[in-house]
Amino acid sequence: MADWQRVEGSVTAPRGFQAAGITAGLKPSGSPDLALIYSESEAIAAGVFTTSAVRAACVDYCRQRLQAKASARAILCNAGQANAATGEQGWQDAMETATLLGEALKISPDEILLASTGVIGQRMKMEAFRAGIPQVVAALDSEGGDRCAGAIITTDLVPKAIALETHIEGRPVRIGGIAKGSGMIHPNMATMLGFVTCDAAVSTTLWQEMLQRATDQSFNQITVDGDTSTNDSLIALANGQSRTTAITEPGPEATKLEAMLVEVCQYLAKAIARDGEGATCLIEVRVTGAPSDAAARKVAKTIVGSSLVKSAIFGRDPNWGRIAAAAGRADVPFDQNRLRIHLGEFKMMEAGQPLPFDRVAASDYIKAIAAQSSSTSPTGQLIQDLDHPLEITVDLGNGSGSGLAWGCDLSYDYVKINAEYTT
Known part of the structure; x- marks a missing residue:
């Protein structure tokens, strides 16, 4: 029997996380298209990204940020434009959005990670983005997980979200996750877009290793059409708000936490595969x-x-x-x-x-x-x-x-x- 139970809230189920999803005018459809996940305290950050040689600006941005400092406070995701194959201007757009969000949240841009999804070769609609950033910050809510999940999807038929809870040292510990993906699904070292939050305290190295192993057993094991995306990103934040002792090496607590992380990732991976474009089963x-x-x-x-x-x-x-x-x-x-x-x-x-x-x-x-x-x-x-x-x-x-x-x-x-x- 699994040593965890399902709870409500997805990425806001773990303590100390808020989220939001709004319509900023990035999608022609007028559907929600700008999502934000925010940790009230500094969080250990881990990431797994596409291995494609053609990458979105946000992928290179996140890689650089995480190599310099494996922690973050916020993840900003837009849907509508992939900002991939957009050259130097695409990179400048990514840098500008991080700066604007940092100003709105009153944190350093170095504490922000970015993700984008949409049509390749299209820059982000910066005018709408500039107006939308203050709005999405104002919409942050401790119960905003579902709205966040709905704002990252493109051709998906349904949002994908889950949260689980276990106990470590007698205290509740939660992991929540959201993902998007329906086509261009054949990950190589990542998923399409996936964001995971956790309120356990865990070391930087161990958290990255856990995420990589979980990815190998979940997102790397799904396929819809054999195409790996330019934007594949899986980002996980752990902020330690559960107040449990930091997990710094392999052991029973690490095993329990990793098993729950794998379960969250496998659920989201299967949800993506089921929601494959045109799929019936x-x-x-x-x-x-x-x-x-x-x-x-x-x-x-x-x-x-x-x-x-x-x-x-x-x-x-x-x-x-x-x-x-x-x-x-x-x-x-x-x-x-x-x-x-x-x-x-x-x-x-x-x-x-x-x-x-x-x-x-x-x-x-x-x-x-x-x-x-x-x-x-x-x-x-x-x-x-x-x-x-x-x-x-x-x-x-x-x-x-x-x-x-x-x-x-x-x-x-x-x-x-x-x-x-x-x-």
Whole structure:
């Protein structure tokens, strides 16, 4: 049984954090587009970012800030313009926003981290930004987590947010998180945009290591379309407001905190995969019998990222041959004569041999998962059922390594959404 419970509040659930989300006029739609997370005290900061050679100005800005000083007080995020591939002027725009926010919050710009999302090649609308910064600061609230989550999304159908609580030294400790992402999802060392807050006291080095390991088990294991973004950023703040003893080295408290961090990151990662552009269901691939956990994760992500596998799931076609083919090209050695494949409860291959199975029933299983995942609330909002994904299990028979990956099916709507993205 998990040693934590879910609580309300997302990034404002941990003590000492406020958040806001407003409409500043950055999106043509008029939807909320400017978000702010603020820690009332200095927080240890960790970050994981895109490895793309084409990066947004905010990514380079955050990297420089965190290399100089691994702490921060605020994260400002705009939606609408990516400020990527915008040259020197894009960098100057990022610097100006940090300066303006520092003035509004009465803190140093060095204590501010930035994130952007939207169309690549477009600068931020600075006139709207200049007017919006004082407004978003004025809107800061200890219950503003949900509004913040809603202001960072673009093509997402729903905001993504969670908060968990555990106890360390008999005191409650919380981690909250929000994320955005629906397309251009194939992270390499990061997520699309993700922000995590925590009120535990933890050392700089340990917090960064925890975040990296959590990323490897969550955001690095999702894919929607195989495209890594120019803006991928995952930023985590820990401000110590729980008043627990600082966690500075591995041990029971560190293990407990990291396990909760992984749970938060995996929830947000699965929510992104389920909300993939045009998707009708969440797919979970579990690989066992690999030479190592890293190898298992690699095979799992290759399978869930296969366009052929994804298309078959959308067509409700239990074509397990595509699963076997994807596993075989993952560049992880195994003996195909030991390969075992399940789709849900349907065993399709054993010891490298195809098995007879009820194809109609297997197709109905896929249909049932998709129908369950596509339900909506009375307001028409998608209900994300993350506890009942379509399950693919592959055993390589070649070791004790295991790993998970998540993705979604590939539908006609994905092409439509992205064919018309800027028009």
